[in-house]
Amino acid sequence: MPRAGLRMFPAMRVKITGLDPHQQYYIAMDIVPVDNKRYRYVYHSSKWMVAGNADSPVPPRVYIHPDSLASGDTWMRQVVSFDKLKLTNNELDDQGHIILHSMHKYQPRVHVIRKDFSSDLSPTKPVPSGDGVKTFNFPETVFTTVTAYQNQQITRLKIDRNPFAKGFRDSGRNRTGLEAIMETYAFWRPPVRTLTFEDFTTMQKQQGEHTKSMQRAVE
Numbered sequence: 311m312p313r314a315g316l317r318m319f320p321a322m323r324v325k326i327t328g329l330d331p332h333q334q335y336y337i338a339m340d341i342v343p344v345d346n347k348r349y350r351y352v353y354h355s356s357k358w359m360v361a362g363n364a365d366s367p368v369p370p371r372v373y374i375h376p377d378s379l380a381s382g383d384t385w386m387r388q389v390v391s392f393d394k395l396k397l398t399n400n401e402l403d404d405q406g407h408i409i410l411h412s413m414h415k416y417q418p419r420v421h422v423i424r425k426d427f428s429s430d431l432s433p434t435k436p437v438p439s440g441d442g443v444k445t446f447n448f449p450e451t452v453f454t455t456v457t458a459y460q461n462q463q464i465t466r467l468k469i470d471r472n473p474f475a476k477g478f479r480d481s482g483r484n485r486t487g488l489e490a491i492m493e494t495y496a497f498w499r500p501p502v503r504t505l506t507f508e509d510f511t512t513m514q515k516q517q518g519e520h521t522k523s524m525q526r527a528v529e
Contacts, residue, residue, distance in 0.1 A: 315400075315407040321393035322418055322451065329382030334425035337375040337385065339392050340437055341408050343367075344415040344452055351456075358454060361413070368401055368409040370436050372421075379425060390420075397455070406433050410455050419447045 322339065329335060343364060350361040373395045377384075398407040410416060423431060427442030437443065 315396040315398040315403065315405055317393065318395050318397050318408075321391055321395070322420065323389055323391045323393075324420055324446075325389055326385050326422065329386055329422070331381060331383035331386070333382050334379050335382055335385060336378040336421075336423040336425070336428050336431055337380075337390055338378070338421045338423060338431065338437060339373045339375070339395060339418060340371065340421070341397075341410060341416045341418050344417050347415070348411075349413050349415065349454055364414055365411045368411065370434065371406070371408045372431070372433050372435070372437055373406075373408060374431065374433060379428075385422075392418075399455070399457070412455050412457050415452060415454050417447055417449075418451050418453075419445055421445050 326337075346364045347360045348362045348364050349358045351357075352359050373392065375390065375392070376394065377388075377390075396405075396407040397410055398405075399410060399412050400407075401409055403409055419437075421437050422444045423438065424442035427438060427440050430438040437445070
């Protein structure tokens, strides 16, 4: 995670269902701390251990997917990939990258935001909230930020499978261990997660019925 910004690898990829095909939506991602701890890697036990309290919070950053604004039909017909999102540990970054502290644990979150709830959507503000915003996170995507990989096989795996690391590859090298397993795939990509998103029209209808019943109860 260099100060200049580096694409997150593996990239998050999701499939979205249940949107109103004719409604317009933004898709965005932010990355939030899992806890208030800082970690270190213990080599002799191959484990991450708590090393102290977390560093001071960094400025909020939101990555707005470049295909935004798009209809629900458009989003549902494609795999939504966040492969252009970049991370940095430079708190003074002015390139719009997601700012994170090294050696901390984080959780990526995907947000589906209806157009009429996007007035406060900004790369430098917290994601807006409301009935027109739905947030998804997956526990298996929690990760620890590092400036250098602690496992040489993971380093080699990234060089071999990251499409943005072609210059580091050695095509004549014999692969073993984890790399040999990955070699069974023509091009490895992380699994696609499906976001089941309740139709906004249905949500509004249910909310309207609930409001009417509450009014009758009051009367």
